[in-house]
Every structure is written in structure tokens, then in C-alpha cells.
Amino acid sequence: MKSYSRQQYEALQDAQDQNFRGIKRESEDWIQANFIAWVDRNKTAHPKLDLIYSVPNGANKSKMARWVMGLTGLRSGVPDLHLPYPFHSPTISYNGLWIEFKVPKGVTSPNQKLWHEKLRRAEHLVVICTSWKQAANTVIDYLRLDMEKLV
DSSP states (O other), X not given: OOOOOHHHHHHHHHHHHHHTTTSOTTSHHHHHHHXXXXXXXXXXXXXXXXXXXXXXXXXXXXXXXXXXXXXXXXXXXXOSEEEOOXXXXXXXXXXXXXXXXXXXXXXXXXXXXXXXXXXXXXXXXXXXXXXXXXXXXXXHHHHTXXXXXXX
């Protein structure tokens, strides 16, 4: 696994930010894009990360596209990302991990709260993350990855 000095890591982050020019900095999309960039950088060393995928609920699509997506199963309120990998310990088990991204002062909608509760009743872990590093640390813990947490 490749390791970076703090200076190299910050330079990599600066370069990564340039790739997100069309995304408003510190928005939910920006946080999620940074998290996915972290996933992509680490999935070779940690193949379980390759199971993470997004749910396009917040996509800005035409009315027709959203109508078709609704007919084909898109559901309002489903969390942003899913990791379909089970977690088992002596005290708790989860069928998968779901991550909802919010800006620090963001609010979950009633539909989101309803979905979070449904998923928790189905023994899934649902976490609301307000930074990409928080999401990365959540996944590091959930998958018990042998890597340092981010600060």
C-alpha cells in the first residue's frame, strides 16, 4: 500500500480539488466526491471498498428523467451511498452500511428519516457524515481496514 507524507497528501488533495471545479466547495456533492476519490485511491489495497456505490436521488434531472427513474425504482429519501457488506461482532451485526452526506448545518428530510429508520429495522447501519474524512473513518471502522484514520 502506498503511503504519503503529510505534504504529499495535501498536494494530492489540492490537485483533487481542481478536478471538482463544477461542484460548489463544501457542498454535499463536494463532500461525497472527495470521499469517492478517497475510495478510488484505496480500493486496490482494500478491495472491499470497490463495493461502495451511490444512489442518484439528488441528481438534477429533467422531470421526464426523474419520472422514469421513479418508475424504475428510485425512492426519495434513500441514503447517498451504500456498502453492501455485512459486519459481525460478538455484540452487534449489520447487513450493510449506508451513508447520508450533509453539510455541517444540513437537515435530514422527513423522507430521509423514514428511510433511515426502515434500514435500521432491517439491521443496516446508517450514518450521517458531514465530511469526507468522517465518512472514510466510518468505513475504516466498519470494514476493520488496516489503515490509519484520517484527521
